[in-house]
Amino acid sequence: MNRRLFLLAFPLAALIGCSGGKPTGDTTLSVAATAVPHAEILEAIKPALAKQGVDLQIRVFNDYVQPNLQVDQKQIDVNYFETKPYLDQFNASHGTKLVTYAGVHVEPLGGYSRKWKTLAALPQGATVAIPNEPSNGGRALLLLQKAGLITLREPSNPLSSLHDIATNPKGLQFKELESATLPRVLDQVDLALINTNYALDAKLNPVRDALVIEDKNSPYVNFVVGRPGGENDPRVVKLIAALRSPATRAFIEKHYQGAVLPAF
Numbered sequence: 001m002n003r004r005l006f007l008l009a010f011p012l013a014a015l016i017g018c019s020g021g022k023p024t025g026d027t028t029l030s031v032a033a034t035a036v037p038h039a040e041i042l043e044a045i046k047p048a049l050a051k052q053g054v055d056l057q058i059r060v061f062n063d064y065v066q067p068n069l070q071v072d073q074k075q076i077d078v079n080y081f082e083t084k085p086y087l088d089q090f091n092a093s094h095g096t097k098l099v100t101y102a103g104v105h106v107e108p109l110g111g112y113s114r115k116w117k118t119l120a121a122l123p124q125g126a127t128v129a130i131p132n133e134p135s136n137g138g139r140a141l142l143l144l145q146k147a148g149l150i151t152l153r154e155p156s157n158p159l160s161s162l163h164d165i166a167t168n169p170k171g172l173q174f175k176e177l178e179s180a181t182l183p184r185v186l187d188q189v190d191l192a193l194i195n196t197n198y199a200l201d202a203k204l205n206p207v208r209d210a211l212v213i214e215d216k217n218s219p220y221v222n223f224v225v226g227r228p229g230g231e232n233d234p235r236v237v238k239l240i241a242a243l244r245s246p247a248t249r250a251f252i253e254k255h256y257q258g259a260v261l262p263a264f
Contacts, residue, residue, distance in 0.1 A: 027053050027054050029078075032076045032078070034081045034197045059076055074227070082223065084221070084223060085138075087100060088135070089159065098225050098226065103223050103263045105260050105263050107260055109213070112210055114187055118211060124171055126170060128190065129191070130192075136179055137162075141162075175189065182195075182198060224236075249264070
């Protein structure tokens with residue numbers, strides 16, 4: 001009797017051992033994302049993936065750190081929220097080795113104000129809030145340079161910091177804050193440089209409300225990101241195909257009206 005039980009149990013134990021502790025044929029795919037627009041786009045493709053046998057589990061975050069950490073720690077399969085410059089800086093500062101899988105869309109960074117209707121109206125010594133992480137902070141400074149408000153010592157350096165400002169004719173006073181908090185300080189500053197996902201979440205319309213905004217040629221594409229080799233996972237292959245499909249392009253163009261731009 002004991003021998004029979006052993007023989008019955010052996011194939012199951014071998015199967016679990018070969019699958020790394022996961023049942024074979026697992027179709028659940030977890031994706032970390034910020035609420036807008038990433039989670040909305042994922043919700044739009046969820047039914048199509050379900051028809052292909054992929055159970056998409058969307059985990060919404062309101063920051064840019066945990067989505068990377070949890071993917072690196074294998075708590076979540078992939079994430080969809082960040083640009084390559086941000087990922088490169090994150091890997092360098094956290095010792096992670098995450099990689100980009102596929103680009104999906106661009107969220108133009110914009111400058112917003114509740115006090116002034118144009119950039120020309122900004123007073124001398126105006127207070128400007130920018131993201132405090134190097135990649136988005138540098139991105140904000142490049143946009144301010146393009147708008148003619150400052151110049152940088154290295155005009156094309158995506159990781160420029162406040163120390164790299166060469167000229168500042170209006171004597172702008174800068175505040176570096178977490179990206180997620182920028183919409184909440186609009187009443188306290190003259191201008192805030194805000195990522196589109198947080199702008200949309202705060203009911204700002206980038207096309208209508210931004211005093212200055214990146215154009216369609218922005219290099220800051222939002223990628224699906226994961227651990228090396230994960231791009232070959234059949235579930236991830238299906239996710240990327242759905243995100244880069246004509247149906248998703250049509251959804252982005254119709255739903256966001258230029259505030260989010262397809263990058264494929």
